[in-house]
Amino acid sequence: MNFKEELKQWSQKVDEALDRYIPSSDAYPSVIHEAMRYSIFAGGKRLRPILVLAATQAVGGNTEKVMPVACAMELIHTYSLVHDDLPAMDNDDFRRGRPTNHKVYGEAMAILVGDALQTLAFELIAQTTESFEADRVNQVTLEIAKAAGSSGLIGGQVVDILSxxxxxxxxxxxxxxxxxxxxxxxASIRAGAILGGATVNQLAALTLYAEQMGLAFQIKDDLLDIEGDEAKIGKPVGSDIKNQKSTYPSIYGIEEAKRMATEAAAEAVNAIKIFNHKAEFLQDIMHFIINRDH
Amino acid sequence: MNFKEELKQWSQKVDEALDRYIPSSDAYPSVIHEAMRYSIFAGGKRLRPILVLAATQAVGGNTEKVMPVACAMELIHTYSLVHDDLPAMDNDDFRRGRPTNHKVYGEAMAILVGDALQTLAFELIAQTTESFEADRVNQVTLEIAKAAGSSGLIGGQVVDILSxxxxxxxxxxxxxxxxxxxxxxxASIRAGAILGGATVNQLAALTLYAEQMGLAFQIKDDLLDIEGDEAKIGKPVGSDIKNQKSTYPSIYGIEEAKRMATEAAAEAVNAIKIFNHKAEFLQDIMHFIINRDH
Known part of the structure; x- marks a missing residue:
């Protein structure tokens, strides 16, 4: 199986799991569950869940059992997008080519949808105790909460707004x-690694991979906003320039930004050499990210 | 020590713990931490944390060690108020006699403050693994996540908005x-009971107490909106009528609503008779709630 097929297969498995974990649109009060599903099933790449699974795979763990935590990362990611799109924040009408949550369900519901997706993430994480030692689950809860909180994801949003x-x-x-x-x-990589039973060295290697990969991902994102194809990325090209947003290309220039992305990607791949063929998929993800056109 | 003194002492302990657990206003990015503290230290009654501690006490557990979970309940409660006050939701300018979070820090920040308070709650819960068996901590995480999610707190908000x-x-x-x-x-009562080591019977008794107490609390809230003293409750009296909100008095009439509150309070007190003097404080809380003037 080649990488694209494997990626598609895992993304489908994640989708199936998300469908099982999120209350059905019939569950009372139905509008919130319908609205949660609207944003979750809007065609994301499922990158964060797949990173969880790939890290578990790299250390030889059980990817099936890690699925609730993998899905939790997608819920947290999606909640942050739903809130980010709100009129008081980025005021975006479209996301992944579809109207944003608040454009369909109204602002009040979109706020609650984000809130509920975050809560469900922690519910799912706690549920993995059926499969793992409880103290490892707690360690993962702590990792993810810190990554999502005011010194993590939200801290980044705050500085972004202030800037x-x-x-x-x-x-x-x-x-x-x-x-x-x-x-x-x-946090996705580390959660997958910890639940998969990573040694200290393995965890350190995967952490370095994640950090460099994240950097490469972001620079690529900025570059796509300049050079990308509007139909493929699902939002207007040039929005960063229009919104006067500082980006890697705007600070360092396009060529230097490209060089930085390539270097970070190389370091990411280098970090996981210790896993040999077991980390092939993580290598492929890195190449996929740096070469993607959306 | 009489009840009022004991209540004050516990509420002070909760405040001290919250002050330790929430990043200081200096912590980067400072504005979010300052804004989180603004709403947390706005003079709440700390009822939910105190319920956690009181339940732990009733089953003979260690109240000191339960403190992070007690504070987590206050964080979740406060996050829901901050989001509830937003223009897209209840659009309230005042809360507990002070301008609401978004009036001071803006809507974007208030959304992020709510988000971050919820995340911090789950971080605190996960941290109690230092003091308790990890699987009990996970059970509590699950209880609290379910209570806060789309089939709990948020579900209630949704139906409230639809109504x-x-x-x-x-x-x-x-x-x-x-x-x-x-x-x-x-969830507060059950979390305190579970971490305190409650037996099945004890947990059932405390759960019944919590349910009846919650009902009495809400009816009393509705009655205060009609008969309360504006200066004491910190918001305009009659806002439910102005907002055409259905309440216990509006559906059942004032006298019947009062009777229902009294009956629920009596059932709550009756439920915890099995604890004898160890549940005196929970009894006093029930009386306090039903007799409060704000």
Missing amino acids: ENRDIDGDTLEYIHRHKTGALFR | ENRDIDGDTLEYIHRHKTGALFR
Whole structure:
């Protein structure tokens, strides 16, 4: 099976699991569950869940049993997008080519949808105690909560908001992305590794991979906003420039940003050499991210 | 020590713990931590944390060690208030006599404050593994996540929003309150009981107490909105009538609502007779709630 097929297969498994874990649209009160499903099944790449599973695979763990935590990462990611799109935040009408949650269900519901997706994430994590030692589950809960909180994902959002319409330096840009995007990547990889039974060395190697991969991902995102194909990325190209957002290309120039992305990707791949063929999929993910066109 | 003094002492201990657990206003990015603290230290009654501690005490557990979970319940409660006050939701400018979070920090920050308070709650719960068996901590995480999620607190909010400006029946009203307020009371009591080492019978008794107490609390809340003293309750009296909100008095009449509250309070007290003097504090809480003037 080639990488694209494997990726598709895992993304389908994640979708099936999400469908099982999220209350059905019939469950009372139905509108919130319908609205939660609307944003979850809007065609995301499932990158974070797949990172969880791939890390578990790399250390020889059981990927089936890690699925609730994999899905939890997607719930947290989606909750942050739903809130990010709100009029008070980025005020985006479209996401992945479809109207954003609040455009369909209204602002009040979109706020509650985000809230409920976050809560469900922690419910799912706690449920994995059926499959793993409880103290390992707690360690993972702690990792994920820290990554999602005011010193992680939310911290990144805050600095991002404070930086709007202002020139920022490279350090601030790095802070934003290391927290807004990087923290969840890192937590996904680490959660999968910890539940999979990683040794200290394995965990350190995978953590380094996650950090460099997150950086490469973000630079690529910024580059796509300049050079990408609008139909493929599902939102208008050039929105960062329009919104006067500082990005890697705007601070470092396009060529240097490309060089930085390539270097980070190389370091990510280098970090996981110790796993040999067991980390082939993680290598492929890195190449996929750096070469994607959406 | 009389009840009022004991209540004050516990509420102070909770405040001290919250102060330790929430990142300081200096912690980067400082504005979110300052804004989180603004709403947490706005003078709440700390009822949910105190219920956690009181339940632990009733079953003979260690109240000190339960403190992170007690504080987690206050964080969840406060996050729901911050989001509830937003313009897209209840659009309230004042809460506990002070401007609401979004009036001070803006809507975007208030959304993130709520998000971060919820995340921190689950971080705190996971941290109690230092003091308790990890599988008990996971059980508590699960209880609290379910109580806070789309089939609990958030479900109640959703039905509340759907019921605005509409006549609703007694069953719908009960659903709203059993979820919007009752679920967190119930989870607080159960979390304290589980961590304190409750037997099955003890847990059942305390659960019944929590459910009846929650009902009495809500009816009393509705009655205060009609008969209360504006200066004491910190918001305009009569706001439910102004907002055409269905309440226990509006559906059942004031006298019947009072009778229902008294009956629920009596059942709550009756449920915890098996604890004898160890549940005196929980009895006093029930009397305090039913007799409060704000």
